Every structure is written in structure tokens, then in C-alpha cells.
Amino acid sequence: MKIDHDNPADLSAQIAEAIRDSIISGAMIVDERLPSESDLAEQFDVSRSTIREALKRLAAQSLIRTQRGAFGGAFVNRLSYDDAREQLITTSTLLLSMNEVSFDTACEARFALERACASMAVERRLDAHLDIMEREIARQSDADLSDEAFCASDVTFHRALVDAACNPVLSYQLSGSIEAMQPLMNMITFTARSRAQIIEIHSELTEALRARDTQAAKNTLNRLESYTKQLAHAVMSAKSKKRH
């Protein structure tokens, strides 16, 4: 394990990459302990601060976890679905907010993926999934609910739909995509009228899943996609009118 001191790139970045490669390649396995910071400093022939910066980079990606005390140290971390989802959400949210992605593009991607889940969910959904969806529909029907809480409930509803496909990899990918869109959805102020419409579509979707009717589920999702886009367009044109 040697590092190029003449490389213009940061030493800590090079070291982080070297360790990351060992982990990804499988040379280091889950829960294996890395050498202590002092040992690593000696091995790579750099100072302890540099090693620490490298380790912090890896920790930020949930590749390692650290523990203080004797017999503590840095350990290769098992990346959980929740950690992975968390990172996916951060990345996707930033990507959407920083790259002038149009609402329609994001919306289209989201519903394309969600429709892919729908046909699997129709076959595999359990009663537990339907229960969650109905619970959220009930919550959404509360007129006192704030817009933020309405959106949060919407996320929970759709996450249940995705989970109903009973494929954890799909759940991980999709829930990231759905949650990343929440900031965009929050721009839309939901009127009483639009809430009623969305709740109706949610109910229809739940019933399609209950009846295991693939086509109905897809049609309903199409309707929701159009309606969501329509709402967004209304908000945008109202905003641009205000500006004039």
C-alpha cells in the first residue's frame, strides 16, 4: 500500500480511494477492522491527520464506521438498505435542485418507475400494504392537515405501493426517486379541490391492487401523472402571471 506523494491530488483522496477499492473488490470484508490510524499513517507514510481525513471521506459514504476506545477503530460497515436509501435521496434531491430538471421530466421518470412496480405489486401485495395505503388515505382526508403533512403522507402512500412489489432492491431505488421529488411537490399548494381529486385516485389505486387488476392500476397511475403535471403547470403559470 503505497501512495504517490508527487500526485497533485490530495493524499487523503488517494488513500480513501485505495481503501474504498479494497472494500468494493471484497479484499476487505464486512466488519473487518482496519489498522489503527497510527498504523495506517506508517503504512502510507503520511501523517495521522491525513489518514483521518481519508477515513472521514469513507465514513461519509457509510463505507466504514468508527468506534472509540481500546479494541475500537474503523470497521468495514455493512451498507444497510436504509443507509443506501438515505444517500440516494441526498444525491437525487441535489441533482434535481441543481440541474434545472423540469418538473415534467422528474415526474415522468418517477411515474415510469412506479408503473413498473405496479404490475409486480398487483401480484404480490399483502393485506398489510393495503392497510398502510388506506391509513394514509384516511389521514389525507383530514382537512386540517398542513400541505407539508399531506405531502409526507403522499410519500408514505406511494412507498407502500412500491414495497408491495416485495422486491427490496426495487424499494430502495424507487423510494429514493419518490422522496427526492418531495421538494418539487412541496411547491404545489394543494387546494381542497385538488386534495379531493388525489384522494380519489389513491382510493382507486388501492382498490385496483386489492382486486389484483394490473390494467386498472396502470391506468390510475397514468391519471395521477397527468393530474400532477396539470397541477404543477397551474402553479407555474400563476407564478409567472404574478410576475407581470
Add this chain to the structure above:
Amino acid sequence: MKIDHDNPADLSAQIAEAIRDSIISGAMIVDERLPSESDLAEQFDVSRSTIREALKRLAAQSLIRTQRGAFGGAFVNRLSYDDAREQLITTSTLLLSMNEVSFDTACEARFALERACASMAVERRLDAHLDIMEREIARQSDADLSDEAFCASDVTFHRALVDAACNPVLSYQLSGSIEAMQPLMNMITFTARSRAQIIEIHSELTEALRARDTQAAKNTLNRLESYTKQLAHAVMSAKSKKRH
């Protein structure tokens, strides 16, 4: 900007989170310069090393970039599609390798997503996409191609299919999913016979896209999914036989 020195969590983690929140919330915009490390140290009332560890955490997530020299410093980074994809691939690859996800589960998720792209790709594909797909089919037909190169070409082929949907958000999500599966695909040693079969399916898929035939495209993807699973099962049972 104050930090709780009594919090058991690392100071650098707390500080990184505080800065990350400013970026995600939009309080700091793209290309905006953060205060210098010394200034941040003073603001948060910690040492410069602690600040540096926090900044390295953010750099590892491509949230900031740093530049040396006068008028250098740390700047909020615009997260590009490529950076985002890179992170998604790392995360997904680790998730699959560390969590005993079955080949079938990963495969199922991948093709579910890819089918979602197919119907959009049928409508929007350009000739350029078909050209790439045909080029890769030609490459795959070369008998001298190594298994690794065959897999790499396979990834390029499917990425072209995904890109044909002409939705960058979808491309970002899907190419991550597809590339993350490559280590699993590499386990399969492709015989001449299975290569011929896959190439045939690829050709069929390209033709379906050319003819803008949605149903044919979906059916072909289903066939590829079954065949991929079948190959993987053959490899696994061969391996377990060897062990006995």
C-alpha cells in the same frame, strides 16, 4: 452557526451536517464560496482540523470542491449527472454485494425498471441510439472477446436502450442500477452458445425499437430476463455440485 460540544457525536459530523443542510435547503447556492477553514473554525469554535474533517466528508459526497491558493477555498459544487451516477453505482454495488441479495431479486428489479424505459424508448428513440446498439451487437459477435469485455459491451448496449427514453433522470437512475449488477453478471461465464442466444435477443430488441413496437420490446425483455436467470441458476448449481 453553533455546535453542541457536549453532543457525543463527532463535531466534524455535526458541522458537516449543518453545512450540508445549508446546501440542500438552498441557503447556499451553487458556486458560492464557503468561509475559509480558519473562519469556519472560529465560527463553530473548533480547531481547523475538525473543520477540515467536516469538509472532507462533504467533498466525498461531491457537495463541495476545494481550490488552493489566494481566492481559493471551498465552493458549493454543482452535482453533475456523472457524479451522481458514480455515487449511485458505488452505493448500489455495495448494497448488492453486502446484503446477500439473491441474483433473482436484483435481476427482477433491473428488468422491471428496464421495461419501464422500453415503452418510452419505443416512442422517442433516435437513430443514434439504434446505431450504438447495433455497434455493440457487432462487438459482442466477436468470438475473441473476453467475458469481461462482453459484459462491458452488454452494459453499453442496455445503457443506450435506457438513454433512448430521452429522460436524463431515468437514465441516471437506471444506468446506476444496470452497472451495479455487473459484478453479479461477471460471475456468469458466457459460453459461445449463450452468447449467441443473447446476441439474438439484443438484435430482436433493437428491431422492436426500430419498428416502434412496444409489445415486442417488452416481450423480448421478458425473454432476456428469463434467460439471464436461467444462466445464473446453471452456474450456481454447477458450483454447488463442485463443492460436493
Add this chain to the structure above:
DNA sequence: GACTTTTAAATGTCTGACAAATGAAAATTG
């Protein structure tokens, strides 16, 4: 044997220093 104390090892934090890069400003030169 059960409990307490000690101790060694490791990470977390701080301080102070110097190297290297870099762009602006000042000085120099034609």
C-alpha cells in the same frame, strides 16, 4: 466468584508550524 480498579489502546480534538498553490497587486522593463 462477583465486583471494582487499573491500564493500555484507540479515536477525538487542539495547537502551531511550514509547504505549496494561486491570483492580485506592485514593481520593473521595453
Add this chain to the structure above:
DNA sequence: CAATTTTCATTTGTCAGACATTTAAAAGTC
């Protein structure tokens, strides 16, 4: 005056050494 070179202040990158804190094993005690 214009172009070039030099100087210089600022900022990140790296290092060395110190001390605080945490932790679990080991030793000691009853």
C-alpha cells in the same frame, strides 16, 4: 504607456506532537 515579471498575501494541504475521552480487557479486591 503597455507588457512582463516579481512580490505578496491568502488559502488549502500536510506534518508533528500533545492531551482528552472512551472503552474493554486485565488485574486486583472482597
